[in-house]
Amino acid sequence: MELDERKRTILHAIVRNYLETGEPVGSRTISKMADMALSSATIRNEMADLEEMGLILQPHTSAGRIPSDLGYRVYVDEMLQRHEAEGEQSRSLQTDEHVSLEDREQALQDREERLLDREAKLEKLLKQVARMLATDTNYASMISAPMVRRNKLKFIQISRVDVSTLLVTVVVEGNVIKNRMIPVADVLDDETLLKLNILLNTRLGGLSAEEINLGLIAAIKQEGGKHSELITSVIDAAAEAITEDEDLQIYTSGANNIFRYPELADKENASGLITTFENKQDLTSLVESTLEGEASEPGTGIQVYIGGESPVQSMKDCSVVTATYELGEGMRGTVGVIGPKRMDYDKVIGALKKMMRALDDLYKKT
Amino acid sequence: MELDERKRTILHAIVRNYLETGEPVGSRTISKMADMALSSATIRNEMADLEEMGLILQPHTSAGRIPSDLGYRVYVDEMLQRHEAEGEQSRSLQTDEHVSLEDREQALQDREERLLDREAKLEKLLKQVARMLATDTNYASMISAPMVRRNKLKFIQISRVDVSTLLVTVVVEGNVIKNRMIPVADVLDDETLLKLNILLNTRLGGLSAEEINLGLIAAIKQEGGKHSELITSVIDAAAEAITEDEDLQIYTSGANNIFRYPELADKENASGLITTFENKQDLTSLVESTLEGEASEPGTGIQVYIGGESPVQSMKDCSVVTATYELGEGMRGTVGVIGPKRMDYDKVIGALKKMMRALDDLYKKT
DNA sequence: TATTAGCACTCGATTCGAGTGAGTGCTAAC
DNA sequence: GTTAGCACTCACTCGAATCGAGTGCTAATA
Numbered sequence: 123m124e125l126d127e128r129k130r131t132i133l134h135a136i137v138r139n140y141l142e143t144g145e146p147v148g149s150r151t152i153s154k155m156a157d158m159a160l161s162s163a164t165i166r167n168e169m170a171d172l173e174e175m176g177l178i179l180q181p182h183t184s185a186g187r188i189p190s191d192l193g194y195r196v197y198v199d200e201m202l203q204r205h206e207a208e209g210e211q212s213r214s215l216q217t218d219e220h221v222s223l224e225d226r227e228q229a230l231q232d233r234e235e236r237l238l239d240r241e242a243k244l245e246k247l248l249k250q251v252a253r254m255l256a257t258d259t260n261y262a263s264m265i266s267a268p269m270v271r272r273n274k275l276k277f278i279q280i281s282r283v284d285v286s287t288l289l290v291t292v293v294v295e296g297n298v299i300k301n302r303m304i305p306v307a308d309v310l311d312d313e314t315l316l317k318l319n320i321l322l323n324t325r326l327g328g329l330s331a332e333e334i335n336l337g338l339i340a341a342i343k344q345e346g347g348k349h350s351e352l353i354t355s356v357i358d359a360a361a362e363a364i365t366e367d368e369d370l371q372i373y374t375s376g377a378n379n380i381f382r383y384p385e386l387a388d389k390e391n392a393s394g395l396i397t398t399f400e401n402k403q404d405l406t407s408l409v410e411s412t413l414e415g416e417a418s419e420p421g422t423g424i425q426v427y428i429g430g431e432s433p434v435q436s437m438k439d440c441s442v443v444t445a446t447y448e449l450g451e452g453m454r455g456t457v458g459v460i461g462p463k464r465m466d467y468d469k470v471i472g473a474l475k476k477m478m479r480a481l482d483d484l485y486k487k488t
Numbered sequence: 489m490e491l492d493e494r495k496r497t498i499l500h501a502i503v504r505n506y507l508e509t510g511e512p513v514g515s516r517t518i519s520k521m522a523d524m525a526l527s528s529a530t531i532r533n534e535m536a537d538l539e540e541m542g543l544i545l546q547p548h549t550s551a552g553r554i555p556s557d558l559g560y561r562v563y564v565d566e567m568l569q570r571h572e573a574e575g576e577q578s579r580s581l582q583t584d585e586h587v588s589l590e591d592r593e594q595a596l597q598d599r600e601e602r603l604l605d606r607e608a609k610l611e612k613l614l615k616q617v618a619r620m621l622a623t624d625t626n627y628a629s630m631i632s633a634p635m636v637r638r639n640k641l642k643f644i645q646i647s648r649v650d651v652s653t654l655l656v657t658v659v660v661e662g663n664v665i666k667n668r669m670i671p672v673a674d675v676l677d678d679e680t681l682l683k684l685n686i687l688l689n690t691r692l693g694g695l696s697a698e699e700i701n702l703g704l705i706a707a708i709k710q711e712g713g714k715h716s717e718l719i720t721s722v723i724d725a726a727a728e729a730i731t732e733d734e735d736l737q738i739y740t741s742g743a744n745n746i747f748r749y750p751e752l753a754d755k756e757n758a759s760g761l762i763t764t765f766e767n768k769q770d771l772t773s774l775v776e777s778t779l780e781g782e783a784s785e786p787g788t789g790i791q792v793y794i795g796g797e798s799p800v801q802s803m804k805d806c807s808v809v810t811a812t813y814e815l816g817e818g819m820r821g822t823v824g825v826i827g828p829k830r831m832d833y834d835k836v837i838g839a840l841k842k843m844m845r846a847l848d849d850l851y852k853k854t
Numbered sequence: 855t856a857t858t859a860g861c862a863c864t865c866g867a868t869t870c871g872a873g874t875g876a877g878t879g880c881t882a883a884c
Numbered sequence: 885g886t887t888a889g890c891a892c893t894c895a896c897t898c899g900a901a902t903c904g905a906g907t908g909c910t911a912a913t914a
Binding site: 276277279281283289293297299374375376377381393397399400 | 663760
């Protein structure tokens with residue numbers, strides 16, 4: 123059977139109505155709609171067809187129809203196409219409605235703030251983005267910290283904080299900074315310290331994790347003479363700073379919003395979702411899946427997972443809309459909104475696009 | 489009316505039974521208990537008295553009794569006294585059952601790990617503690633990062649990472665480290681850098697936030713000559729590191745456990761609690777209240793908030809058991825367990841005490 | 855005088871059945 | 885191909901009946 127124009131219209135009507143009311147929609151409701159010149163009986167026939175095609179379903183015999191996952195799918199796909207088309211258009215028109223982050227932009231006005239130690243301030247930004255998305259949409263939101271490429275050592279410094287303590291500061295590519303304190307028994311004079319610093323920087327600067335092998339370490343130790351033990355500690359710290367695959371930071375917000383939607387608020391669902399939001403662990407699959415999808419088919423960058431399509435088990439009754447954001451320098455992360463399957467996809471996609479544009483601008487203005 | 493021995497026994501029986509079953513307990517249930525040689529009628533009379541005294545109440549006329557908040561209070565108070573007594577005993581006996589953190593202790597065996605950059609590793613420890621408490625008790629848990637006293641500058645260092653970037657590293661009392669990157673237009677040679685470092689350390693080292701006033705800053709700037717702009721930046725960073733009243737970090741775990749207890753799992757309650765756990769903001773009042781309470785009456789360090797006693801509005805149907813932990817050096821924080829009013833206080837208090845002992849040992853072994 | 859047996863009573867919870875209404879599928883007429 | 889009409893389904897609501905755990909009170913008992 124074919125999904126002709128009329129069936130498509132009816133499907134749309136059903137989906138839209140269901141998104142609004144959250145209740146199964148009957149044939150009479152549809153036939154009474156303004157631009158619908160058909161009787162309920164006709165609608166019923168078409169509905170029967172749509173059901174046969176797996177696009178809608180009945181909760182029980184004497185109820186109206188609700189969209190099936192597949193039904194949502196065709197609805198969303200069409201919407202995405204429309205958004206994409208619009209996107210092309212607006213890109214040439216250059217709308218300037220991205221005001222929401224303006225206070226942040228303000229904060230970033232002075233040059234110093236901008237190049238700041240990423241770890242600290244980025245976290246605040248991400249939390250803010252998550253919160254804004256959640257409050258804007260009334261759904262739950264998540265955002266992953268961008269994956270930073272950082273496998274090259276940029277700078278090492280040993281300094282003496284007090285007589286018995288040394289501080290090792292390591293800067294790696296991407297301006298990620300790691301500190302480590304090392305207690306020492308024997309006091310080192312300034313000269314030795316300076317020598318060690320020069321030695322370490324000349325030998326290790328610019329190297330990646332793979333390049334720092336045992337041979338090299340041994341060589342440096344030899345050069346360092348009696349301070350080999352200290353050198354080991356320092357290189358250790360450096361290695362940790364480079365390799366440490368810090369478990370993908372993810373921030374969430376608005377978890378409580380799930381209670382707004384009865385279909386998610388029952389104990390079973392709520393408990394599972396809350397656990398997912400708390401552990402964050404499970405959300406990584408969502409991040410990965412989004413990045414993959416984006417790579418394989420780079421479109422607007424928006425992806426929608428309906429029900430079971432989501433890689434996260436506990437979200438089988440939810441829909442997830444994700445996007446990939448970029449903060450320049452190839453730092454990419456994933457941001458997403460999680461809500462009931464009958465979420466307002468249009469609004470959510472709009473909010474995400476707006477947010478991504480804001481993030482884009484934020485770092486483009488550097 | 490007086491709370492004589494028999495009334496007390498009956499009250500205990502009611503509370504204990506209610507903690508177990510979660511259902512109102514009737515006179516017959518009590519009279520049938522092993523060590524109870526009274527008829528249900530007598531129990532009923534006593535119950536009427538207890539109700540008059542405000543220690544128990546009836547959900548409705550034809551139901552059994554449940555403990556009132558006041559009833560819980562006397563129950564818990566007695567338990568706390570008992571615990572305190574036991575505590576005295578076990579302190580001289582020196583039991584050695586604190587095994588739960590042993591893997592962590594293992595990790596801290598090698599000396600280096602121990603003095604490590606607190607920020608990073610402490611966070612993991614705290615998260616682990618929270619999770620362990622939550623899984624041990626099946627309630628929700630929270631832990632606040634210890635408040636560090638850090639108002640004295642210990643060490644400042646400016647170093648050149650690359651031609652256009654300087655790195656300022658500030659260490660303050662308590663070995664908290666702050667980094668900040670500063671972009672510079674004009675290149676600084678090593679000598680100037682060294683001079684600046686010495687200048688800053690001699691003038692600022694050991695000073696507290698109050699002591700770094702505008703006059704001093706002006707004086708330093710003058711000494712620094714043409715690098716006054718840079719000096720401003722550095723002092724800025726230092727000041728930030730000292731004062732920054734970083735909004736009291738709090739970690740939570742096991743929020744989903746609230747769904748185990750029907751009296752907390754209804755939408756209203758659950759939504760409120762989840763929001764509280766997510767924002768963490770509201771939990772600060774709990775931390776403060778605990779520290780205050782601890783200060784005014786230093787006992788076992790355990791405090792119990794029953795229902796409305798808790799300073800957190802959303803927890804009016806919960807009980808909260810908190811404790812103050814200490815990681816040496818006067819670094820104190822608060823750890824707590826949040827559950828239904830009918831929580832197993834004994835188990836929770838036990839778990840908290842055990843955890844505190846483990847934390848104590850962890851840092852005493854330094 | 856304190857305790858207990860007995861009894862009427864209360865009231866939430868559960869069950870049952872009737873009634874309601876939104877919605878369907880099918881058939882026959884247009 | 886569309887529509888009016890009709891019998892049918894089934895979740896939902898509501899009130900009545902029943903159940904039973906538990907109470908308070910009274911009178912008898914040790």
